[in-house]
């Protein structure tokens with residue numbers, strides 16, 4: 001077991017100001033049927049394409 005920090009993973013992080021997300025994988029190689037995601041605690045991960053949506057506060 002190593003304690004490698006989680007800040008250098010391959011996951012895609014998308015910053016958004018919305019808590020309701022419609023994700024379709026951006027239509028690329030990771031494209032998938034559109035799903036609606038609802039953030040909890042300021043973030044939600046798409047179960048299809050593994051992108052992580054993070055609430056942007058500014």
Ligand SMILES: [Zn+2]
Pocket residue numbers: 023024025032046047048049050051
């Ligand atoms: Zn997705």
